[in-house]
Amino acid sequence: MKVVNTIKQRVPGFGVALLIAIISQLLTLVIPDLGAATIAILLGIILGNTFVRQPILTAGTKFAEKRLLEYSVMLLGLTITFQTILQLHWSGLLFIILQMTITICAAIMIGKWLQFDDGIYLSMAGGNAVCGSSAIASIKPVIGASDEDAGMAITLVNLMGTVLMLLLPILGTVVFGNVDLTRGALIGGTVQSVGQVIASATMVNQSTVEFATLFKIMRIIMLVVIVLVFSRIHQHNVSAEQTVEAVETDVKKHKIDFLPWYVLWFLIFCIANSLVHLPNFIGTFAHFLSSWCEIIALAAIGLRLNLSAFLKAGKRFAIYSIGVGAIQVVAALILIKLLIHA
Template structure:
């Protein structure tokens, strides 16, 4: 516990500072500010090994808790509000994003730890999705950290430009602008911040579309686990893969994703007091911000910049496909 204290405390202080800075730069969001501050400090004045145990704990455990608590903030009933065309839009949009991220990742010669984390992070809910996918595909800390950084940076860019693109493309139709933002932007915080730049009605629609993507998290995790198991099987004897599954080395559903699903079902079937969802949202948000600060502190910027060109092509390519696909699908499927 003492070994973890220093790194955890530093990550928490950065998270508090990031939340404070949102009063002056509200359109970026505390999560993005936290990871950026963490990257700067972690590669300059906070390189001390004594921080490693605490930042590693914060990165791993707090993102898991964030995913779990997210289940208490959403219900399956929200799907009904967007009709079958809204659900169809999300399913096709997520499929295109995942296929594009995997295809571009393979073309750029990244391993499956990178391209599956990128696919899930962009398609579902940013760093929370990557936290869920990482253990089932045995991704390294470096792969997950770089993926989270890329997803958050691209999410920030999309957060800022989509209100403009949405208004140019759809005029003042709030449901369509909400579909564009909620169907593409990565994290929940970025979705809300982006939609807030338009109006409160757009925030409501964007949140509903985003929630629909989050509900698909369990499906994505399960599918990615099987993709990884097949990749492992190609290089490993089938008996060895079966042994790994039995021993729990290859997991198809992490504990916190299971609790996410249980909480979501509970919240859908019962009328829970509003303070439960409020508290869960508060704790989930803080867990994510502290975890992202820790990820920033642990990111090796030198290694990141060394592979910068490939990562830039990858991030921009996936983001551009997401936006173009969403614009086309919304025009074809969603009618107000």
């Protein structure tokens, strides 16, 4: 009976998020450059702060925001393999490691300078460095970020991802000419979400899509490392404010969060896909489900975002997002010039 009641409570909010996701997918037929994920979160923000604010939706949107992003992360493991590393060669791998390190350091330093707590700046660091919303979903439990902090970080990361998605095909061609490898490295090494990377590279050509996807997958493979590192950073931050006994109690209480279940399954699926070549339809279907889970979750996040609170801190958030994005792009251009040659 309790399960039935829970499902009934979640249906209205989940249904609205699903409807927004479907509308977003249809709108990509008209405005394909934006991508369904970006449209979903923008529609969610608009509707959630105007017409769709009923308390009855809360249980369903909260479920969609939390669980569907977790399922999206898990399913990504079936779409990639560790053999991808070999296709990038040492220079491509070094580029990704340095680019991610610079992005993470920049997000943390600027976040601290702007006096955000670690729930915001670690979410921003992971979201920008790895794979947008999916990375933030993976990092959130190990850093103890609130739903509000994670939601704001996801919104910022997606908005900046949209800007870079539209800008980088032009910038890459101006700087690197018609070299698909370097244009793909710029897009795949910088743009936030998987969907945004593909949409951005598609504006150039299919060869650029292939290179950009390889670089992006390399960033996703690093997700497990990022989750573990960020959990340690958060523990250090907590230990600076608590007694040793309090920290030990907190660690014991949340030890399962050091590697969330969906990140573990992401790793298991990725290893399985690397060791045993799974049929193509499995990867295709997993990508399809992962994309839909992410789009529905982003619609729910938009519906739950308090726009007035977000705008109240607008100046700081704008400085933060633009600052991290600018450093990402400049670092990528320099590293590509130094390390990657067609």
